[in-house]
Amino acid sequence: MDKAPIREAYIKYWLEHGRRPVSVYTFCQQLEMTEAAFYDSYASFDALEKDIWRAFFEETLEKLKEDETYKGYGVREKLLAFYFLWVQQLRQHRSYILLQKEKYLAPPLHLDKLEAFRIAFYDYIRELIKDGYQTGEVKERKFISDQYVHGFWLQALFVLQYWVKDDSEGFEMTDAAIEKAVNLSFQLISSNTLDSILDFGKFVFTKK
Amino acid sequence: MKEQTNIPTGKVERATRFVATGVKVGANYLKHYTKKLIDPSTRREELHADNAEDIYDTLSNLKGSALKVAQMLSMDKGMLPKAYTERFAMSQYSAPPLSGPLVVNTFMKTLGKSPAQLFDSFDMQAANAASIGQVHKARKWGKELAVKIQYPGVANSVRSDLRIIKPFAIRIVGMNEVDMDKYFDEIEGKLLEETDYKLELRRSMEVSAECAHIPNLVFPVYYPELSSDKIITMDWLQGLHLKEFLARRPTQEARDKIGQALWDFYQFQVHALKRVHADPHPGNFLMREDGTVGVFDFGCIKEIPQEFYVNYFLLTNKEVLKDEARRREIYTNLEMIHPSDTEREIEFFSGLFQKMIDMLTLPFTREEFDFGDEAYFAGIYEYMDHLYNLKEVRESKVARGSRHSLYVNRTYFGLYSILSELKARVITSEARIADLTNG
Secondary structure (H helix, E strand, O other): OOOHHHHHHHHHHHHHHOOOOOOHHHHHHHHOOOHHHHHHHOOOHHHHHHHHHHHHHHHHHHHHHHOHHHHHOOHHHHHHHHHHHHHHHHHOOHHHHHHHHHHHOOOHHHHHHHHHHHHHHHHHHHHHHHHHHHHOOOOOOOOOHHHHHHHHHHHHHHHHHHHHHOOOHHHHHHHHHHHHHHHHHHHHHHOOHHHHHHHHHHHHHHOO | OHHHHOOOOOHHHHHHHHHHHOOOOOHHHHHHHHHHHHOHHHHHHHHHHOOOHHHHHHHHOOOOOOOOHHHHHHOOOOOOOHHHHHHHHHHOOOOOOOOHHHHHHHHHHHHOOOHHHHOOEEOOOOOEEEOOEEEEEEEEOOEEEEEEEEOOOHHHHHHHHHHHHHHHHHHHHOOOHHHHHHHHHHHHHHHHHHOOHHHHHHHHHHHHHHOOOOOOEEOOOEOHHHOOOOEEEEEOOOOEOHHHHHHOOOOHHHHHHHHHHHHHHHHHHHHHHOEEEOOOOHHHEEEOOOOOEEEOOOOOEEEOOHHHHHHHHHOOOHHHHHOHHHHHHHHHHOOOOOOOOOHHHHHHHHHHHHHHHHHHOHHHHOOEEEOOOHHHHHHHHHHHHHHHHOHHHHHOOOOOOOHHHHHHHHHHHHHHHHHHHHOOEEEOOHHHHHHHHHO
16 A cells, blocks of 8 residues: 555644654554554555655655756766755655654764665665766776775764754755755765875875 | 765865865864964965965954955965965865765755756756855756755854864964954854855845846845745856956956956945845856846855944045044044054054055046055055064954954955955045946
């Protein structure tokens, strides 16, 4: 069945009560569905929360893929467009995200809330990087380039954190942060700077 | 794509690009000021080598007085080597590009539609950079349009930049903090105004309507329905920036006409409107060979208070200045003489002011003035240099000059420097100014 109504109802519950439903049972009563039907979609509230994050991401990606201009973009621009739209998307659920923030921001332990999103994001980035090899925007480096995804994940977390704390008008500082972060990352992975850093690192560690 | 494959090469170029977009808080800054703190004597050379021209521009304005005007003028020619000056001028119209997605995002956020939806065509590649954003070329209604887009978060970075440079600036200029505050307020206010595109749009429309009658000036039509607080849409103006224009070897007649138009434009604003386009850098004018000049970018407008206006222009009145007591009164009103000055200091500084004012107001006392007169400018630069090297001037810790003089002076020096580059012969008589003001 379609999981979207469950996600929406769950978000609404949070917005109205500021906490988790006491049990799946009470939550299902409000939704007028059976508990069994809920478990068909989600095994627990944790799974549901993870899926909400994944859904934010997937919705963004779907919108992007429909967009004609997006198709014409280079890899760096694609990633920029993704972040801008993602943040727009998150904006509609800002209250929910702020209510939940301690769960995924503060202690690294709770990052598991973003797990499903992370896996989907990694797939997306891997694809972008592969395209980047072809356009020359990303330089292929043995062993190292497989690690790029982790870097971009940290970047996504940075953007998220920045946006959560952003109090500028229209979240314009987040826009600036995205622009700068993405430009920096692409300059690093396309130019020789990174090679020089690696070379230097290797030199320092192998010298003695 | 093209924007990002060429990373700007030279260190200075890269840094100027950063400065130009408001990403000013960088290593260059800190390095620059730290160096200066450690070794103040390296001042000018260090400045050339490093890239804080924008800040230097701000800083050199800080004492704001007629004396410190020396440094302001130097921005154009005097103390800084010519090559460097040219690079600085260029930096005013070449900033790092906003990415395509950011442009689209800005449209979506502030106008609710993408550029493709709003215009018949929209060039994603920026045509050139504005001071805090960039200009794109677009087409709609069969017309070519210029669309100026602001970099996000500029207002924030202006504030934080000023906070960062303030303590350094105080040390470098050697002024006391209270005096410095009045200039900082003025600068911060003006810089913040420049980030307000709604205000700029309104002013642009007002000023261009009020100045429409001045011959040979061309103003673009503005389109409020295609503008927001981050976007301004106006007609695309044809023409060349000063440097390129001069490279085409325009006739003396064309240069005179443009010079006259600019002179009239500024006199009319100052004397009739009492508010002035206070940013006369070459990037804001587009010149054509038929002697017309396009004017845009009204982000920086200085409103001139009546009281300041009266005193300031009394300085151009030879009769008034002959009266010693009266003169002192004017100097005091303009805060060029500080309350803490001793009689000897008053004497000393008054003498310096007088000489400089005589030199600078020379065009006003003539019927016609040839701004191509190199001896005239050479004389000014020489005197400025002389002033700058005077021990008394360098060691004076007080601020000289009212906060309003900061931008009014800057305006006049900007105008003079453009006219001098143009080598224009301009009718500067009072009668012409009076005609403009009353007509």
